[in-house]
Amino acid sequence: xxxxxxxxxxxxxxxxxANTMLHDENRxxxxxxxxxxNVLDKEELSSLEGQIKNVQSQLEERKKSxxxxxxxxxxxxxxxxxxxxEKEIGRVxxxxxxxxxxxxxxxxxxxxxSTITPMSAEDxxxxxxxxxxxxKEWVDRRKIYKESVSDCI
Numbered sequence: 001x002x003x004x005x006x007x008x009x010x011x012x013x014x015x016x017x018a019n020t021m022l023h024d025e026n027r028x029x030x031x032x033x034x035x036x037x038n039v040l041d042k043e044e045l046s047s048l049e050g051q052i053k054n055v056q057s058q059l060e061e062r063k064k065s066x067x068x069x070x071x072x073x074x075x076x077x078x079x080x081x082x083x084x085x086e087k088e089i090g091r092v093x094x095x096x097x098x099x100x101x102x103x104x105x106x107x108x109x110x111x112x113x114s115t116i117t118p119m120s121a122e123d124x125x126x127x128x129x130x131x132x133x134x135x136k137e138w139v140d141r142r143k144i145y146k147e148s149v150s151d152c153i
């Protein structure tokens with residue numbers, strides 16, 4: 001008898017508390033009794049899981065498509081505009097004229113001869129011999145310097 005009374009009191013208190021809004025960590029939450037909730041069948045749960053997987057696969061496909069479209073958009077926005085193209089073409093033409101002007105002494109005037117003559121094979125060999133000789137001098141001087149510095153230390 002007492003046990004039944006306590007059971008009834010406990011159920012009424014829990015249902016009263018469960019159906020009220022309680023304050024929990026700076027937010028209001030609705031605490032309900034779990035036995036009062038509807039339960040889905042196994043088939044319904046499996047169909048929901050199938051739908052979730054289907055939506056997730058569609059989401060991945062859409063993400064890939066979005067990345068591809070963003071790449072195309074960024075590559076197309078990086079291209080110069082029509083107005084900028086005219087300026088860029090003019091700049092490149094002026095750079096070409098400057099470069100060709102610097103090459104005139106080596107190429108010569110159109111229809112004329114070059115003002116600079118290429119080096120002969122003898123001149124190249126002489127320069128190589130001089131380089132080897134002076135390199136030996138430099139290596140010897142460096143060796144002497146290192147020895148004198150190491151002796152001082």
